Amino acid sequence: MPAITLTVNGRRHSIEVPTEMPLLWALRDIINLTGTKFGCGIGACGACTVHLDGQPVRSCGLPVGQVGTRRITTIEGLAPDGGHALQRAWVAEDVPQCGYCQAGQLMSAAALLAKTPRPTDADIDTAMAGNLCRCGTYPRIRRAIHRAARGE
Amino acid sequence: MSAPIERRTFIVAGLTAAGGLLLTVRLKADAGLRSQDAAEALGAFVRIDTNGVVTVMAKNPEIGTGVKTSLPMIIAEELDADWGKVLVEQAPLDTRYGDQFTGGSTGVWQNWDLLRRVGATARAMLLSAAAVRLRVEPSSLRTEAGFVIHPPTGRRLGYGELAADAAKAPAPTDVPLKRSSEYRIVGKPIGGVDNPAIVRGAVAYGLDVRFPGMLFAAIARPPFGAALRRYDAAAALAVPGVKQVIRVPGAANRSLMQEGVAVLAENTWAAFRGREALVVEWDETASAGESTPAIREKALQLLARPGTLIRSDGDVAAGLSGAAKVLEADYEVPFLAHVPMEPVNCTAWVRNGACTVHGPMQNPDGVRSIAAEATGIPPERVTVLMARSGGGFGRRLQSEYGGEAAFLSKVAAAPVQMVRSREDDLRHDLYRPAGIHRFRGGLDAGGRVVAWSHRLANTSRYAYAGRNNPERSELYKDDPPAALVPNFRLEYANIPTAIPTGAWRATLHSANAFAVQGFLDELAHAAGKDPLAFRLDLLGGDRDLPYSDHGGPVLSTARLKGVLRLAAARAGWDRPPPSGVGRGIAAHFTFSGYVGVVAEVSVANGAIRVRRLVAAVDCGLVVNPSGAEGQVQGAMLDATQAALYGEINVERGRVVEGNLGQYRLLRMSEIPELGVHFVAGPHPPTGLGEPAVSPVAPAIANAVFALTGRRLRRLPFRLGAVG
Ligand code: FES
Numbered sequence: 001m002p003a004i005t006l007t008v009n010g011r012r013h014s015i016e017v018p019t020e021m022p023l024l025w026a027l028r029d030i031i032n033l034t035g036t037k038f039g040c041g042i043g044a045c046g047a048c049t050v051h052l053d054g055q056p057v058r059s060c061g062l063p064v065g066q067v068g069t070r071r072i073t074t075i076e077g078l079a080p081d082g083g084h085a086l087q088r089a090w091v092a093e094d095v096p097q098c099g100y101c102q103a104g105q106l107m108s109a110a111a112l113l114a115k116t117p118r119p120t121d122a123d124i125d126t127a128m129a130g131n132l133c134r135c136g137t138y139p140r141i142r143r144a145i146h147r148a149a150r151g152e
Numbered sequence: 153m154s155a156p157i158e159r160r161t162f163i164v165a166g167l168t169a170a171g172g173l174l175l176t177v178r179l180k181a182d183a184g185l186r187s188q189d190a191a192e193a194l195g196a197f198v199r200i201d202t203n204g205v206v207t208v209m210a211k212n213p214e215i216g217t218g219v220k221t222s223l224p225m226i227i228a229e230e231l232d233a234d235w236g237k238v239l240v241e242q243a244p245l246d247t248r249y250g251d252q253f254t255g256g257s258t259g260v261w262q263n264w265d266l267l268r269r270v271g272a273t274a275r276a277m278l279l280s281a282a283a284v285r286l287r288v289e290p291s292s293l294r295t296e297a298g299f300v301i302h303p304p305t306g307r308r309l310g311y312g313e314l315a316a317d318a319a320k321a322p323a324p325t326d327v328p329l330k331r332s333s334e335y336r337i338v339g340k341p342i343g344g345v346d347n348p349a350i351v352r353g354a355v356a357y358g359l360d361v362r363f364p365g366m367l368f369a370a371i372a373r374p375p376f377g378a379a380l381r382r383y384d385a386a387a388a389l390a391v392p393g394v395k396q397v398i399r400v401p402g403a404a405n406r407s408l409m410q411e412g413v414a415v416l417a418e419n420t421w422a423a424f425r426g427r428e429a430l431v432v433e434w435d436e437t438a439s440a441g442e443s444t445p446a447i448r449e450k451a452l453q454l455l456a457r458p459g460t461l462i463r464s465d466g467d468v469a470a471g472l473s474g475a476a477k478v479l480e481a482d483y484e485v486p487f488l489a490h491v492p493m494e495p496v497n498c499t500a501w502v503r504n505g506a507c508t509v510h511g512p513m514q515n516p517d518g519v520r521s522i523a524a525e526a527t528g529i530p531p532e533r534v535t536v537l538m539a540r541s542g543g544g545f546g547r548r549l550q551s552e553y554g555g556e557a558a559f560l561s562k563v564a565a566a567p568v569q570m571v572r573s574r575e576d577d578l579r580h581d582l583y584r585p586a587g588i589h590r591f592r593g594g595l596d597a598g599g600r601v602v603a604w605s606h607r608l609a610n611t612s613r614y615a616y617a618g619r620n621n622p623e624r625s626e627l628y629k630d631d632p633p634a635a636l637v638p639n640f641r642l643e644y645a646n647i648p649t650a651i652p653t654g655a656w657r658a659t660l661h662s663a664n665a666f667a668v669q670g671f672l673d674e675l676a677h678a679a680g681k682d683p684l685a686f687r688l689d690l691l692g693g694d695r696d697l698p699y700s701d702h703g704g705p706v707l708s709t710a711r712l713k714g715v716l717r718l719a720a721a722r723a724g725w726d727r728p729p730p731s732g733v734g735r736g737i738a739a740h741f742t743f744s745g746y747v748g749v750v751a752e753v754s755v756a757n758g759a760i761r762v763r764r765l766v767a768a769v770d771c772g773l774v775v776n777p778s779g780a781e782g783q784v785q786g787a788m789l790d791a792t793q794a795a796l797y798g799e800i801n802v803e804r805g806r807v808v809e810g811n812l813g814q815y816r817l818l819r820m821s822e823i824p825e826l827g828v829h830f831v832a833g834p835h836p837p838t839g840l841g842e843p844a845v846s847p848v849a850p851a852i853a854n855a856v857f858a859l860t861g862r863r864l865r866r867l868p869f870r871l872g873a874v875g
């Protein structure tokens with residue numbers, strides 16, 4: 001197997017895995033960054049959302065061989081000190097219940113705010129449509145996104 | 153519950169390694185069972201270090217219900233700690249912590265007295281130490297946010313400065329508890345203690361547990377009731393990364409461990425691919441007939457004749473024949489999956505005759521005994537560590553997955569993480585039982601309910617687990633309108649099946665309340681009465697009724713009426729809904745909590761849109777308003793998604809729905825406006841993981857009836873197929 005080089009949160013990792021291995025499992029089981037979560041494996045829940053050059057993607061459906069030179073950002077690299085406006089808003093609004101979906105929710109929300117700094121409820125519904133929360137934290141996710149957008 | 157806990161526990165003090173105060177609780181064994189000498193020391197509940205940091209152990213597993221925050225808040229309150237300096241650590245399973253269990257909404261109410269006493273004892277010891285140090289009367293001192301203060305002189309001593317002295321004295325036995333008006337932490341909205349780590353992706357859930365050299369396992373599982381005929385491991389072993397293929401034997405009791413074939417690999421993806429490549433043949437003789445249509449047919453057959461009598465008051469036959477109006481209806485509920493966001497998994501490491509199990513769980517004690525059974529290792533050599541769980545909803549009360557991981561680790565001679573794909577999780581769940589409720593209700597000329605007959609045929613989860621009294625898990629004999637109708641009869645029949653069933657959030661209340669509160673609404677409309685007024689009349693005067701199931705021993709009609717009235721008031725029940733909107737109401741008591749819900753719905757293109765849900769909740773004192781509101785919001789959304797979409801279908805012993813594409817959950821854009829209102833009352837706190845689930849589906853169905861005149865008698869709701 002030829003080595004594949006991935007740039008994750010600014011660090012380069014050289015890994016030897018089949019090129020078809022989904023990025024999710026390369027991150028979790030090979031590079032040992034377990035903040036990105038497995039929920040469905042078929043792109044239906046959003047728990048595995050990461051950024052590729054700032055764009056949100058479902059890492060469970062993306063073969064590592066197709067990442068190329070794009071920069072990968074995971075929840076661990078969103079703001080390593082937890083100081084992203086969204087991370088602070090999530091804590092302020094006490095969003096998590098089980099918390100399992102929240103890494104994916106935050107990555108989708110961060111991509112939204114990067115493009116649309118003051119999103120409407122409709123913008124939020126669209127951007128967050130692929131992220132399920134089994135615990136039903138949606139009302140607080142919405143509030144936290146608005147809070148972060150206000151710069152609080 | 154305070155009395156039994158009071159008798160069984162006492163608190164002792166000790167020194168931490170660094171010389172601070174360590175508070176421990178001793179469990180006095182039940183006198184009848186063991187001598188007092190056998191009293192066991194509980195692990196440390198509270199540690200106060202000399203630097204003032206207070207560490208509180210979270211005794212129960214955290215699955216998203218907030219007990220890792222709310223239980224330590226109770227200790228910190230009585231201790232008068234500075235919440236900003238409190239660290240919370242997850243305790244391991246240890247008999248010395250007493251019951252460690254997250255289920256049945258029991259966390260807060262079962263621990264309320266014990267944890268208050270732990271905190272108050274520590275505070276009393278710090279006060280005594282301060283009195284000696286300052287040479288003043290203890291009664292002249294008070295405490296505030298981590299300090300003992302002597303108001304006459306203004307002197308202040310931090311808990312850290314006092315911890316070492318406090319640890320030298322024996323723990324007092326009778327400590328005063330605060331009045332609720334003195335609370336500074338309990339009753340304040342406090343964020344989850346793990347939140348800062350969760351938002352950084354730094355919390356280890358079950359799937360994030362890592363042991364050196366760990367293998368990942370995926371198990372091929374049979375159709376329900378089928379047996380393994382043969383398998384060929386060659387193709388699986390040819391997948392890069394696959395290391396071993398291991399046959400998993402079934403336990404005699406199928407609810408403990410099911411037969412299967414496991415593929416173990418270096419990473420999860422290789423394990424999944426290896427499992428796909430595995431060639432397995434099942435003997436499907438016994439499973440071929442297992443299907444949801446067959447269950448339905450069987451239910452209808454059973455309903456045609458009398459079932460096991462659960463309760464009989466008065467004379468239902470006479471009541472019905474004397475009634476001015478008689479209504480009959482069948483209500484049908486499907487199998488329902490748990491779908492915790494983190495699929496079922498567990499990690500185990502068997503070595504040197506001992507076993508460590510680390511995973512997401514609701515019932516760590518169950519995990520220990522199943523791991524012991526699956527490995528032959530004595531329970532006292534099984535260490536159980538609780539990872540934060542990505543949801544539970546009752547799924548992780550069944551601990552068979554812990555046995556699978558432990559068994560595989562033993563055979564593979566390596567640490568093993570057993571991972572279920574979402575498909576495995578959905579297709580090999582222990583479902584909420586499916587069945588049909590048959591009602592007959594009689595109204596007198598004044599529109600009062602004079603007779604109520606309720607017969608249920610379903611797939612009992614106790615029967616699945618091989619337990620006696622299959623009806624006990626399915627139909628609850630004191631549920632209203634029991635004791636409110638003079639002629640009342642409950643009957644039950646079990647449908648034997650190999651389709652696994654288990655406890656789903658709020659157990660079967662979540663299904664039964666849909667049926668009962670829906671049929672009650674039919675009677676209200678048939679009587680020509682307002683559904684709220686009808687329910688209030690039925691409940692009658694204020695009194696406590698005996699209640700023998702979840703959350704008893706009594707049900708207060710006053711509190712149930714209270715939540716009906718409050719939900720109605722907050723929803724504007726007196727004013728007509730906006731045009732195109734229907735409004736419905738329902739209320740239910742379970743797990744000591746009273747919840748009334750008003751739903752507002754509209755219908756467009758044949759689809760129901762739930763626009764608004766207003767809940768009134770009486771769970772006694774609210775320990776953490778932020779967590780409590782979240783639990784009620786989540787329970788209402790959970791019930792809504794189950795009512796609109798939740799359904800598991802079985803054909804030839806296999807589940808049809810495979811993943812979240814077919815098994816729908818609510819999305820952000822679909823959520824209704826949510827109102828959550830707590831009744832301020834004098835009662836001690838009770839749990840909130842479940843109570844708000846049950847009244848939601850009937851409130852929605854009743855609202856759809858108000859809007860369209862169509863009565864929804866089947867879950868999930870389909871407007872095209874109105875019963
Ligand atoms: S795990 Fe990737 S979308 Fe669900």
Ligand code: FES
Binds near residue numbers: 096099101102133137
């Ligand atoms: S917080 Fe549990 S799934 Fe979202």
